[in-house]
Structures are given as C-alpha cells and as structure tokens.
Amino acid sequence: xxxxxxxxxxxxxxxxxxxxxxxxxxxxxxxxxxxxxxxxxxxxxxxxxxxxxxxxxxxxxxxxxxxxxxxxxxxxxxxxxxxxxxxxxxxxxxxxxxxxxxxxxxxxxxxxxxxxxxxxxxxxxxxxxxxxxxxxxxxx
Numbered sequence: 001x002x003x004x005x006x007x008x009x010x011x012x013x014x015x016x017x018x019x020x021x022x023x024x025x026x027x028x029x030x031x032x033x034x035x036x037x038x039x040x041x042x043x044x045x046x047x048x049x050x051x052x053x054x055x056x057x058x059x060x061x062x063x064x065x066x067x068x069x070x071x072x073x074x075x076x077x078x079x080x081x082x083x084x085x086x087x088x089x090x091x092x093x094x095x096x097x098x099x100x101x102x103x104x105x106x107x108x109x110x111x112x113x114x115x116x117x118x119x120x121x122x123x124x125x126x127x128x129x130x131x132x133x134x135x136x137x138x139x140x
Contacts, residue, residue: 009057009083013065016079024074033133036081036093042129047115055112058083062119073108076119080110081134089113092134096127106130 023032033039051059061083062076071079077093084091091112098104107127109120117124 006057006061009061010064012083013058013061013079014068016082017062017065017069017071017075020075020078021069021071023078024072036078036133037135039131039133042094042096042132047111047117048121048124049114049116051112051114051116051118054084054087054089055114055116055118058087059118073120073123077108077110080112080119084110084112084118090135091118092132094129094132096124097130098126099128100126 058080062071062080065071065079066076074093074095081091081093089112091110093108093110095106095108097106107120107123109124110118112118
C-alpha cells in the first residue's frame with residue numbers, strides 16, 4: 001500500500017511538473033503567477049534541514065518526477081506549491097538571484113510550512129531570495 005501511494009504521488013508530481021512546463025513555455029508568467037498566491041519581496045530565508053511528513057513525501061516524489069522529465073527549478077517549485085496546497089499545507093515559491101554573478105539565471109525553490117526548503121536545495125549556494133509567491137509573512 002505504501003508503494004502504491006508513493007507511485008501515485010510520483011504520477012501527481014509528473015503531471016504537475018509537465019503542466020508547469022507548458023505554462024512556463026507558452027503563457028507569460030504574469031498571467032499564471034497568481035495561481036501561486038500573492039507576490040511580494042522575499043521574506044523567507046532559505047533554511048536547509050531534515051524534512052518530515054508530507055514535505056518529505058512531496059520532495060521525494062518531485063525528485064523522481066524531475067529525474068524523469070528534466071524539470072527545472074521553477075517547474076519543480078510550482079508543482080510543490082500545488083501538491084502542498086492540495087494537502088492543506090502552506091508554503092511559498094521563492095525566486096533568488098546570485099549576488100556573486102548578476103548575469104546568472106535566477107533560481108527558484110519551495111519553502112514548506114516547516115520553514116525548510118522542500119525543492120531546489122541542490123543548487124542554492126550563493127542565491128539570495130529576491131521575491132516570493134505565497135503567504136507574505138516572515139514564515140510560510
């Protein structure tokens with residue numbers, strides 16, 4: 001039963017990552033970013049740590065989906081946001097810039113209700129939060 005639930009979460013993540021890809025490629029972000037929640041300056045600093053519960057299950061499913069689809073950080077963060085919202089767990093999508101390399105491509109990650117980074121932690125080094133989509137508070 002546990003294995004079936006994991007597979008269903010991976011299928012959910014695959015569908016959401018691919019939908020996020022379609023949106024990212026074919027619809028201007030200003031038209032779909034409202035789906036993620038209010039937009040504002042980032043107030044959520046990235047915190048790495050050990051996830052548990054729904055956050056770890058979503059992170060594992062998204063890691064599996066990303067490996068199969070080559071999903072980028074924004075697609076994963078959008079999918080995580082939707083998956084956590086379905087589970088009635090708040091969180092924010094954060095977009096960060098690399099202060100050392102102003103010409104670098106921005107990076108996105110998802111911060112769950114625990115305040116920990118759920119997706120996007122693999123390449124965060126050097127990135128500082130610039131804006132966020134979701135609850136505009138000090139913590140998600």
